[in-house]
Amino acid sequence: xxxxxxxxxxxxxxxxxxxxxxxxxxxxxxxxxxxxxxxxxxxxxxxxxxxxxxxxxxxxxxxxxxxxxxxxxxxxxxxxxxxxxxxxxxxxxxxxxxxxxxxxxxxxxxxxxxxxxxxxxxxxxxxxxxxxxxxxxxxxxxxxxxxxxxxxxxxxxxxxxxxxxxxxxxxxxxxxxxxxxxxxxxxxxxxxxxxxxxxxxxxxxxxxxxxxxxxxxxxxxxxxxxxxxxx
Numbered sequence: 001x002x003x004x005x006x007x008x009x010x011x012x013x014x015x016x017x018x019x020x021x022x023x024x025x026x027x028x029x030x031x032x033x034x035x036x037x038x039x040x041x042x043x044x045x046x047x048x049x050x051x052x053x054x055x056x057x058x059x060x061x062x063x064x065x066x067x068x069x070x071x072x073x074x075x076x077x078x079x080x081x082x083x084x085x086x087x088x089x090x091x092x093x094x095x096x097x098x099x100x101x102x103x104x105x106x107x108x109x110x111x112x113x114x115x116x117x118x119x120x121x122x123x124x125x126x127x128x129x130x131x132x133x134x135x136x137x138x139x140x141x142x143x144x145x146x147x148x149x150x151x152x153x154x155x156x157x158x159x160x161x162x163x164x165x166x167x168x169x170x171x172x173x174x175x176x177x178x179x180x181x182x183x184x185x186x187x188x189x190x191x192x193x194x195x196x197x198x199x200x201x202x203x204x205x206x207x208x209x210x211x212x213x214x215x216x217x218x219x220x221x222x223x224x225x226x227x228x229x230x231x
Contacts, residue, residue: 005019006021007021008021025038033097036097036175037097040090040168041090043161043168046164047165048081050154051077051081052078053154054078054131055071057132057155060150060151063147064148065147066143067128070127070131073128073129073131074131076130089115092105093172105176108172109169112168113169116165116166116169121133122158123162125155125158131154132152132158134155137152
């Protein structure tokens with residue numbers, strides 16, 4: 001089998017920095033769950049885009065007489081949260097659906113719950129924390145209406161993405177529990193070490209066909225999580 005080259009994040013060829021992950025939803029994710037994974041990937045892109053717009057909102061906040069600290073923190077949150085959110089909660093979800101991994105589902109639930117809490121705090125907009133949330137925006141309308149309108153757009157975007165994240169958490173949890181997932185399965189995967197390198201079902205089947213039964217045996221069953229409703 002030819003080794004698959006990492007393709008995410010897509011970077012120009014002239015850079016010495018190379019992509020860190022291999023991502024191919026159509027190839028690695030079972031067909032019934034591809035749309036859900038694609039939408040959650042778009043949710044991550046949406047969140048990263050809102051962090052970018054939050055920087056613009058904090059610039060307007062600063063220009064209207066606010067503190068430069070908010071602008072500095074907004075840049076920090078953009079640089080920190082964009083890659084960390086992909087690595088810490090989207091990748092576990094991707095690997096969970098790819099290999100039917102209860103351990104990765106549990107990792108996703110724990111980290112994504114913290115992400116939802118963080119998004120809620122960003123939506124509230126505590127002054128001095130570098131986010132254009134409701135508290136900071138409403139308070140700033142009395143100082144500079146133009147800047148507050150720009151901040152309001154960022155606030156509304158944070159509100160929408162927080163609601164979407166809560167819906168995703170509920171949706172994936174119901175899907176996982178409906179498929180028989182449990183903490184016990186996650187503990188068994190942790191004890192056996194299967195969670196570390198379990199490949200996707202399709203890749204494993206192709207490898208066994210091409211090279212015989214001498215390869216390590218991994219779970220090859222396609223995840224059977226029920227999906228009776230469109231989302």
